[in-house]
Amino acid sequence: MLSYFLGNPRRKKILIPIGIILLLCIGGAIAITIRSKPLLFLPSPPLKDLAAQHGIELGNFAIATLIDESSYNQILTSQFNLALIDNTPNWYFTDGGLRPGPTAYNFKQIDRIVAYAQANHMTIQAHHLLWGEDKWLPNWLKNGNYTQAQLMDIMHDHIKTVVEQYRGKISEWSVVNEAFTRGQHVNGLSDWWADHVGGDAYIDQAFIWARQADPQAKLILNDFANDHYNPVSDAMYNYIKAAKARGVPIDGIGMQMHIDGTHAPDKQEVITNMQRFAALGVGVYVTEFDVNMSAVPVSSASKDQIEGSIYYNMARACIESKVCHSFAELGITDKETWYNYMGPSTADARPLMFDTTYQPKQAYYSFRTALEQP
Numbered sequence: 412m413l414s415y416f417l418g419n420p421r422r423k424k425i426l427i428p429i430g431i432i433l434l435l436c437i438g439g440a441i442a443i444t445i446r447s448k449p450l451l452f453l454p455s456p457p458l459k460d461l462a463a464q465h466g467i468e469l470g471n472f473a474i475a476t477l478i479d480e481s482s483y484n485q486i487l488t489s490q491f492n493l494a495l496i497d498n499t500p501n502w503y504f505t506d507g508g509l510r511p512g513p514t515a516y517n518f519k520q521i522d523r524i525v526a527y528a529q530a531n532h533m534t535i536q537a538h539h540l541l542w543g544e545d546k547w548l549p550n551w552l553k554n555g556n557y558t559q560a561q562l563m564d565i566m567h568d569h570i571k572t573v574v575e576q577y578r579g580k581i582s583e584w585s586v587v588n589e590a591f592t593r594g595q596h597v598n599g600l601s602d603w604w605a606d607h608v609g610g611d612a613y614i615d616q617a618f619i620w621a622r623q624a625d626p627q628a629k630l631i632l633n634d635f636a637n638d639h640y641n642p643v644s645d646a647m648y649n650y651i652k653a654a655k656a657r658g659v660p661i662d663g664i665g666m667q668m669h670i671d672g673t674h675a676p677d678k679q680e681v682i683t684n685m686q687r688f689a690a691l692g693v694g695v696y697v698t699e700f701d702v703n704m705s706a707v708p709v710s711s712a713s714k715d716q717i718e719g720s721i722y723y724n725m726a727r728a729c730i731e732s733k734v735c736h737s738f739a740e741l742g743i744t745d746k747e748t749w750y751n752y753m754g755p756s757t758a759d760a761r762p763l764m765f766d767t768t769y770q771p772k773q774a775y776y777s778f779r780t781a782l783e784q785p
């Protein structure tokens with residue numbers, strides 16, 4: 412039969428291109444399968460189940476640009492039960508951000524991640540209602556020449572509108588971010604909000620408005636460099652103590668925990684620091700964990716080992732403190748981390764548990780071991 416077809420020159424003319432097209436289609440299909448195949452076989456039980464044995468929720472970043480990628484989606488939904496919505500809740504975040512104008516709200520980007528997290532039965536933690544970092548604030552706000560009173564009204568409207576919009580859906584809010592590090596000008600930073608509304612009294616007010624907008628949501632005061640004892644964590648401790656006494660509804664302290672691999676905090680110190688906050692009546696939330704290995708002056712293999720031991724120690728600190736509500740990492744794969752956008756000094760940060768090809772690193776195995784232990 413085949414020789415009949417191929418022997419006929421007219422049919423040959425038709426069949427050869429069809430054959431080529433078919434081969435191309437099959438090749439393409441194989442390539443797509445290889446690229447998108449869930450390439451992982453991760454041990455059972457998943458990390459989230461191990462963490463649940465300690466009463467800890469395990470979080471990771473539901474990145475808008477990656478949740479449709481099969482490997483990312485597979486790891487996020489199988490290993491984690493807390494979805495972080497980071498970046499998109501900032502007032503300005505790329506075109507079409509949350510606050511395009513003084514009276515305008517655009518919920519499209521947040522809605523997409525909320526729907527994704529809900530479909531996957533994940534708790535949702537969103538970052539941030541207020542963050543005094545210039546670059547995430549829109550020009551209409553920064554250049555609007557508003558009075559302090561007008562800015563407080565704008566802030567109120569924002570918190571009320573956004574929190575009410577997601578009432579019953581987003582259950583944890585980072586209400587204020589980095590007010591203490593910025594208030595102390597750590598790394599030369601400053602807090603746009605404090606600078607424009609007359610100091611940090613806005614923090615109390617933000618929590619009060621957030622509570623009014625959703626009485627059930629957990630309200631978190633978030634910052635970096637507050638995982639161990641230093642002037643930042645001391646200032647937060649003193650503030651929370653006084654604010655609680657004034658009746659300000661703060662439910663949690665958020666510890667970003669962007670750990671510098673050259674200066675990892677001492678496990679025991681982190682434990683006692685977490686416990687002193689818990690003694691004030693707030694929960695402890697690790698909100699953005701990662702480990703920047705850029706400046707660690709050792710070979711690549713040794714970097715992996717050191718990073719692994721930091722993941723292990725910090726997970727153990729969270730567990731052994733007995734006051735840690737959740738442990739969330741700011742990304743899954745080294746392919747997509749904020750350090751990749753911070754210039755050459757952090758180009759080799761490789762801060763996460765999976766490498767750029769989604770293979771689990773030592774950090775994953777060490778973290779897993781930490782969760783497996785009682």
Ligand code: GLA
Pocket residue numbers: 497498538588635667669699749
């Ligand atoms: C800070 C913020 C996060 C995230 C990271 C990286 O830590 O709290 O929301 O934006 O920076 O950009």
